[in-house]
Amino acid sequence: MRGIQLGTSDLKISRIGFGCWQLSPQFWGNVPLDAWRAAVRRAPELGINFLDTADAYGDGHAEMELGKLFADKGLRERFVLATKFYWNFDEGSFRFPDTRRERILRACENSLRRLRTDRIDLYQVHAWDPLTRAEEVAEACRQLQREGKVRWLGVSNFNVEQMDLYRGRMDLVSLQPSYSLLSREVEARELPYCLTHRLGVLAYSPLSRGLLAGTHLPGAKLGDSRDEHPMFSEKALTRLQAGLAELRPLAEAEGLNLAQFAVRWVLSHPALSCAIVGVKKPEHIEGIVKAAERTLPPPVWHQAARAMATAKREACGEPK
Template structure:
């Protein structure tokens, strides 16, 4: 495994970071607790020291399982990244910015972006309890909340830093202007944003800005929620309440299938999986600090960790980039 310093912080994180969205189950057609905890243990055993989660993932379940999984580990050797600002339990009393309705076992649950000072403090106390720890290595705002001034949200962050409950602070899904506003109050360590072979928008404005400001980029959805594994084009069937039934519809699936077929030849020659090839390519892109990779069982976790066991030559990267350029 390779470890990288995150932005302007002192955090040293594993380049492949365990992404814990799917194990929460919500929007992913459920989860298996035993498999999920095994996947976390397998990740740690193979050098993945960093785990990224959020209260929204499984409405607290993801954080709870992580807390259970790491309680036997040396806490100083595991970096916990979590978030705040998505409310599902009605505690916002109708305040905040309505986001969408999440499917929770057939029940529609309204989700709000809400980052008032009071709510931030409340959420962090709940996360600390679920994670069974007294500090969070990197706290992140999950999504911008247009109903709360950024300065108010940052006041809460300042308090948490002073209390020693968080080591560093990052944003997620922020644009350049929003980062600049937040920086007036708090040092911004990182921005967690969507980035993949099929979604490279951040290369235009965000990456140049974060490089200049020494702000790390945490890439999420590098596999486009499993689409780039290629399984979807074989015999993999999604359950009815899996959000990816709709999510995959935004892509030209025939072009994606062709891309995977082109990359398969290179993956085969290197004795690696398509998933590993896609993840490794992502880790090598300019401005990308760490890459989130989800795993729902130990086998997937080990495969993700082994992504860093090989490299890609300049000619191999050229081959990959040419194949990507054909996808509109």
């Protein structure tokens, strides 16, 4: 798979990223670990080198499982490793946003220990914390860079004003926003901002948590937090079927299935560096790499966008 340089960093990453949120039992139930481990080992063979995790995924579980795998000789070095800080989950069941200096330094030590590595390639602020000043966050991040524990810095779920506040104080190289055919809010301001300021964009949930793969039928129980998600309600899923039906021939004309098409749609935006797909098993990544072979012709991109915008309005009961 063709790689891409992430923003102004020297990191060369694959256009498909491997997302590790799935090892968060609170959201995804108990994902079988053998299949997940096989997927991590398979990723580099397919050309996928970007691994995205967070300390909060399963309160350390995802990082810990990755760390165990990195005991395999040479596996760690085959990845560009990204993790995140923001949630303080040290106090037991109660978690809260905490980006104070001391907490960031401790969170980084904890991530390094769990991941069994001596450096994080991309350290991301998971979300905007209104309680801690940007100067304080920046100071801690710069210290971690000076110490060689962190190579590059990124943010996630930030808007333009929030990125501006941080960019002036530290050398940011990327934004990680939600972006898919059903989640296009960042097109108006954040994606153009990233293009202007040469920030890499790592899109998360490119399949809308699997919905855009078209495999989940209305009424089926998935046994994870999607069962409570409004877009997975029987009513919403029923209404979204019309949009998916419009996508199918567009995907077939490109020689793709729906999941591949949805990821290619995301990667066709000029601001996009990488689409981070949530993975539970090797089958989730085997086919998806095809999505990154080329971009969609603009008329097809717009037709797909229109089809899902209409379906989403219907699903959410919004006025036309």
